[in-house]
Amino acid sequence: xxxxxxxxxxxxxxxxxxxxxxxxxxxxxxxxxxxxxxxxxxxxxxxxxxxxxxxxxxxxxxxxxxxxxxxxxxxxxxxxxxxxxxxxxxxxxxxxxxxxxxxxxxxxxxxxxxxxxxxxxxxxxxxxxxxxxxxxxxxxxxxxxxxxxxxxxxxxxxxxxxxxxxxxxxxxxxxxxxxxxxxxxxxxxxxxxxxxxxxxxxxxxxxxxxxxxxxxxxxxxxxxxxxxxxxxxxxxxxxxxxxxxxxxxxxxxxxxxxxxxxxxxxxxxxxxxxxxx
Amino acid sequence: xxxxxxxxxxxxxxxxxxxxxxxxxxxxxxxxxxxxxxxxxxxxxxxxxxxxxxxxxxxxxxxxxxxxxxxxxxxxxxxxxxxxxxxxxxxxxxxxxxxxxxxxxxxxxxxxxxxxxxxxxxxxxxxxxxxxxxxxxxxxxxxxxxxxxxxxxxxxxxxxxxxxxxxxxxxxxxxxxxxxxxxxxxxxxxxxxxxxxxxxxxxxxxxxxxxxxxxxxxxxxxxxxxxxxxxxxxxxxxxxxxxxxxxxxxxxxxxxxxxxxxxxxxxxxxxxxxxxxxxxxxxxxxx
Numbered sequence: 321x322x323x324x325x326x327x328x329x330x331x332x333x334x335x336x337x338x339x340x341x342x343x344x345x346x347x348x349x350x351x352x353x354x355x356x357x358x359x360x361x362x363x364x365x366x367x368x369x370x371x372x373x374x375x376x377x378x379x380x381x382x383x384x385x386x387x388x389x390x391x392x393x394x395x396x397x398x399x400x401x402x403x404x405x406x407x408x409x410x411x412x413x414x415x416x417x418x419x420x421x422x423x424x425x426x427x428x429x430x431x432x433x434x435x436x437x438x439x440x441x442x443x444x445x446x447x448x449x450x451x452x453x454x455x456x457x458x459x460x461x462x463x464x465x466x467x468x469x470x471x472x473x474x475x476x477x478x479x480x481x482x483x484x485x486x487x488x489x490x491x492x493x494x495x496x497x498x499x500x501x502x503x504x505x506x507x508x509x510x511x512x513x514x515x516x517x518x519x520x521x522x523x524x525x526x527x528x529x530x531x532x533x534x535x536x537x538x539x540x541x542x543x544x545x546x547x548x549x550x551x552x553x554x555x556x557x558x559x560x561x562x563x564x565x566x567x568x569x570x571x572x573x574x575x576x577x578x579x580x581x582x583x584x585x586x587x588x589x590x591x592x593x594x595x596x597x
Numbered sequence: 598x599x600x601x602x603x604x605x606x607x608x609x610x611x612x613x614x615x616x617x618x619x620x621x622x623x624x625x626x627x628x629x630x631x632x633x634x635x636x637x638x639x640x641x642x643x644x645x646x647x648x649x650x651x652x653x654x655x656x657x658x659x660x661x662x663x664x665x666x667x668x669x670x671x672x673x674x675x676x677x678x679x680x681x682x683x684x685x686x687x688x689x690x691x692x693x694x695x696x697x698x699x700x701x702x703x704x705x706x707x708x709x710x711x712x713x714x715x716x717x718x719x720x721x722x723x724x725x726x727x728x729x730x731x732x733x734x735x736x737x738x739x740x741x742x743x744x745x746x747x748x749x750x751x752x753x754x755x756x757x758x759x760x761x762x763x764x765x766x767x768x769x770x771x772x773x774x775x776x777x778x779x780x781x782x783x784x785x786x787x788x789x790x791x792x793x794x795x796x797x798x799x800x801x802x803x804x805x806x807x808x809x810x811x812x813x814x815x816x817x818x819x820x821x822x823x824x825x826x827x828x829x830x831x832x833x834x835x836x837x838x839x840x841x842x843x844x845x846x847x848x849x850x851x852x853x854x855x856x857x858x859x860x861x862x863x864x865x866x867x868x869x870x871x872x873x874x875x876x877x878x879x880x881x882x883x884x
Binding site for chain 2: 332333335339340342343344346350352353367403407408410414415417418420422423426433435436437439441443444445446447463464467470473499500503528530531534535545546549550553561564568571572575580587590591592
């Protein structure tokens with residue numbers, strides 16, 4: 321019996337170890353490619369030790385303009401999150417507290433379209449964006465991404481606010497708060513977990529958006545990270561893997577750092593969302 | 598007075614409605630109209646009825662794209678859930694380094710699928726990829742050589758890469774599901790002398806089944822609009838073999854067939870409606 325337990329323990333350890341290798345190895349190989357000298361095309365000899373050609377990163381940084389793309393991605397991500405949290409939070413409050421026919425319609429419309437992916441309306445949206453002069457602008461991209469994230473926000477905020485006791489609103493109303501103040505000063509701070517799970521579920525997706533960026537961020541000054549990488553690859557680095565790999569490394573680092581800092585909240589937030597959904 | 602205030606306050610949902618209406622619902626409706634024209638994106642649009650739809654169903658490339666998209670979506674969804682559940686079972690036991698392993702397995706899911714596609718492109722490219730040389734050094738030069746140059750293996754690689762990247766996400770969902778199963782059930786069964794296999798197949802799996810069904814359907818819906826990973830890993834190739842409908846829509850739009858591309862989007866919409874309706878039935882059964 322004891323021996324059997326030991327065998328399970330060891331075999332489990334081996335499986336987990338191999339799995340972790342399978343998950344880390346591609347990143348390590350990307351790193352090797354990023355550090356290889358430009359003329360090293362054939363991996364003769366050792367496969368696991370790179371050339372440590374650090375100049376690649378400097379060259380990748382200047383030629384790919386990935387820094388500019390990261391700033392654009394940051395503006396789009398924060399702008400989208402802020403806009404969607406404010407609009408979605410207010411809508412969730414109105415829907416939860418004033419379930420009139422109008423608000424039932426708003427909820428039904430937005431949640432009913434939840435499963436429709438952006439690509440379905442991207443082409444007609446493109447003509448609209450051209451009329452609004454919003455193509456190749458960051459604010460235009462913020463509105464597009466915000467519309468795509470809106471169902472998630474409305475759903476999360478409505479469910480959270482519905483679970484809050486109405487006495488909270490009533491007490492605040494007695495103190496002379498307007499409806500907007502009740503939302504902004506009382507409800508919104510209480511439902512911070514709702515905001516956290518909205519950010520967790522949508523933040524990286526907005527940062528990584530490519531299917532919309534292909535259409536709406538074509539001018540090189542407005543590229544976000546994925547669009548900048550794909551254009552860099554197509555126009556320049558398709559044959560220069562060392563540069564493409566080091567640019568990808570640079571693009572991955574901020575995302576991984578943010579994830580590692582918040583990984584505890586992240587994984588528990590996802591699990592909460594899974595149980596409630 | 599109070600009632601008047603309520604009347605005004607119900608419209609706090611107006612900003613969301615306007616934003617969503619302008620940037621999502623309106624283009625969706627406009628797309629239906631556009632799909633009935635031969636518009637090229639610049640000049641005058643002429644009404645041509647259902648011609649775009651007939652064109653679609655007589656276009657071999659388009660029909661092949663449906664096949665690719667559906668195989669990718671169903672294959673990804675089924676594998677994602679099997680693999681994710683296996684990971685969750687593994688992670689539901691106690692061992693050292695568990696939280697680190699969980700973070701490592703989840704890590705790829707936060708990174709852009711486009712970048713993931715490029716990484717695997719570097720690994721698998723015939724005659725140039727890293728794994729090609731690795732296999733050569735191991736004396737197996739032909740192992741990876743042809744993977745990306747035939748339809749079936751390239752599509753399989755796309756599915757595996759997608760599953761590799763996102764299985765951590767399903768793992769987290771199933772871990773939460775496993776934790777939610779009351780210990781009483783499993784303990785009672787264990788006292789009755791049930792083996793581990795019996796515990797899993799008679800207790801755990803049936804209790805998880807509603808969650809599994811909904812997860813599979815949601816994953817199918819998500820994967821039907823696949824775009825990023827195919828763009829970077831195969832660019833839809835070889836030829837148009839692994840092109841998904843989303844990529845087809847973009848290419849038709851760039852090819853000045855704007856009206857036609859919106860018709861394709863409407864067809865993809867109808868395809869997505871099938872699993873959506875299934876998931877709505879499943880959720881209703883659950884509630």
